[in-house]
Amino acid sequence: MVVAGGGTAGAVAAIASARQGAKTALIEAKGYPGGTVVEGGTALHSYFNLWRAFPGVEKRQVVKGIAQEIIDRLMLVGGTTGHGEMATRYDYDSVCTAIDTELYKLVVFEMLAEAGVHIFTNTLVAGAVKKGKSIEGVITQSRSGREYFRARCFVDCTAYGDLSAYAGAEFVELNDHPVCNSMGIGNVNIEKLFAYLTRRNAVGDLAYGLRSGKEDQIIRIGSESGYIIRNKLPDEFVEGIVSLGSGLITTTVHDNYLMFIKVNYRMPVSPTNRDEAAKAELIIRRNQFKTLELFRKHLPGCENAFIARTSPTLNIRRGRTITCDYDIALADVIEARHFDDDIMVYGFHDSAPRYQIKNGGTYGVPYKALRVKGIDNLLAAGMLITSDFQAHMSTRNTVCCMGQGEAAGTAAALCSAKKFSTRDLPYQALRDALIRNNVYLEA
Numbered sequence: 128m129v130v131a132g133g134g135t136a137g138a139v140a141a142i143a144s145a146r147q148g149a150k151t152a153l154i155e156a157k158g159y160p161g162g163t164v165v166e167g168g169t170a171l172h173s174y175f176n177l178w179r180a181f182p183g184v185e186k187r188q189v190v191k192g193i194a195q196e197i198i199d200r201l202m203l204v205g206g207t208t209g210h211g212e213m214a215t216r217y218d219y220d221s222v223c224t225a226i227d228t229e230l231y232k233l234v235v236f237e238m239l240a241e242a243g244v245h246i247f248t249n250t251l252v253a254g255a256v257k258k259g260k261s262i263e264g265v266i267t268q269s270r271s272g273r274e275y276f277r278a279r280c281f282v283d284c285t286a287y288g289d290l291s292a293y294a295g296a297e298f299v300e301l302n303d304h305p306v307c308n309s310m311g312i313g314n315v316n317i318e319k320l321f322a323y324l325t326r327r328n329a330v331g332d333l334a335y336g337l338r339s340g341k342e343d344q345i346i347r348i349g350s351e352s353g354y355i356i357r358n359k360l361p362d363e364f365v366e367g368i369v370s371l372g373s374g375l376i377t378t379t380v381h382d383n384y385l386m387f388i389k390v391n392y393r394m395p396v397s398p399t400n401r402d403e404a405a406k407a408e409l410i411i412r413r414n415q416f417k418t419l420e421l422f423r424k425h426l427p428g429c430e431n432a433f434i435a436r437t438s439p440t441l442n443i444r445r446g447r448t449i450t451c452d453y454d455i456a457l458a459d460v461i462e463a464r465h466f467d468d469d470i471m472v473y474g475f476h477d478s479a480p481r482y483q484i485k486n487g488g489t490y491g492v493p494y495k496a497l498r499v500k501g502i503d504n505l506l507a508a509g510m511l512i513t514s515d516f517q518a519h520m521s522t523r524n525t526v527c528c529m530g531q532g533e534a535a536g537t538a539a540a541l542c543s544a545k546k547f548s549t550r551d552l553p554y555q556a557l558r559d560a561l562i563r564n565n566v567y568l569e570a
């Protein structure tokens with residue numbers, strides 16, 4: 128079994144597949160696993176239902192399995208805040224789960240190795256060879272040269288949908304989100320910053336949890352640029368960060384560190400365009416430095432801050448959207464619909480409170496939403512499914528991608544073992560395997 132892309136969804140898919148006993152190759156372009164979860168996302172949305180926004184609704188952890196195992200492992204090495212509850216804006220999310228990005232890479236790398244995954248880092252999936260309606264193998268490029276990986280089943284977790292596109296799958300490039308490079312800013316006094324924002328009545332997001340080994344510390348702080356802070360913080364700061372596409376909401380696992388300051392940029396075309404992507408990389412890096420200067424000048428606590436981390440490449444919110452047997456619709460999400468082939472359930476929407484899952488409940492992600500249309504042995508998991516903008520604002524989030532990854536990896540391993548096409552796999556066999564591995568399902 129081959130998983131293309133070892134990011135948020137792909138690393139989980141590979142662990143799940145290897146644990147099912149399948150000989151599993153994970154092909155990852157960078158030198159480490161994690162993808163956008165260690166480069167873009169502020170917090171991991173969301174392991175729980177939105178219970179706090181709906182009085183009387185019970186708190187439920189709705190994503191477990193490998194996604195929770197990663198948090199448990201990170202907890203052992205001081206690499207997460209745990210599931211801290213939101214102190215404000217709990218009509219958006221009830222919890223804040225933040226991670227140490229560097230420890231996440233290490234912990235997940237170790238989990239892959241322990242599961243027996245054959246890990247090919249710094250290796251690019253560069254093509255696919257088809258036989259009829261199936262993929263026979265993928266072509267890769269690395270410093271060891273051009274290679275060919277044959278397998279019975281494949282999972283595309285490249286975010287860009289590279290493998291699906293090379294295999295001739297249908298896709299669209301919607302270019303409906305800005306790209307981003309988020310940076311970590313070191314040498315900040317979080318309490319001083321918080322006191323300043325409080326004095327200015329400019330605190331929007333706030334959550335407390337585990338930070339640098341101490342409980343009840345600020346782990347999420349900030350305000351949506353131009354939303355809460357306009358007329359509250361200096362005009363030069365507000366106008367500056369709005370025009371730079373920067374955000375002021377951040378999380379942290381450590382003292383003196385703001386882990387994710389997002390700097391967004393709207394590309395004129397899809398980020399699969401190499402030349403426009405190269406221009407964007409430079410523009411965003413300039414804007415990161417300008418953002419840092421605004422923070423230093425205007426935000427008490429950030430006077431001596433410096434850029435401690437950036438992503439190696441720009442982060443996308445969408446590349447290609449791959450056509451699958453089912454396309455999750457916004458109504459499925461907000462009406463809390465479930466399917467007769469649910470592989471996970473999920474309860475978070477990134478546009479909340481405008482869109483929330485009905486009554487603080489969950490919707491189901493069906494297996495058919497992961498099956499790439501027209502190809503018999505290819506599944507897709509992660510940000511590359513779901514074409515509707517607002518439905519995608521739910522399914523694209525990290526914890527949903529991990530859940531999809533666990534299901535896709537498990538299904539691909541079962542298909543490989545029994546020589547099934549992805550459409551012939553009996554749902555009950557998949558469901559049983561997921562439940563055995565502590566995946567939470569309803570109905």
Ligand SMILES: Cc1cc2nc3c(=O)[nH]c(=O)nc-3n(C[C@H](O)[C@H](O)[C@H](O)COP(=O)(O)OP(=O)(O)OC[C@H]3O[C@@H](n4cnc5c(N)ncnc54)[C@H](O)[C@@H]3O)c2cc1C
Nearest residue numbers: 132134135136156162163167168169170172252509510525
């Ligand atoms: C700026 C930003 C902020 C976000 N904020 C949040 C947030 O606060 N909370 C939240 O839950 N979600 C957030 N999201 C969404 C979420 O982080 C992503 O949608 C999710 O992580 C995507 O996971 P994925 O597995 O689809 O892709 P990725 O995690 O990006 O994984 C794709 C992997 O494939 C590899 N790859 C790509 N092409 C190839 C190839 N041809 N060959 C080999 N490897 C390849 C990449 O190197 C990468 O490791 C944010 C996203 C962005 C961009």
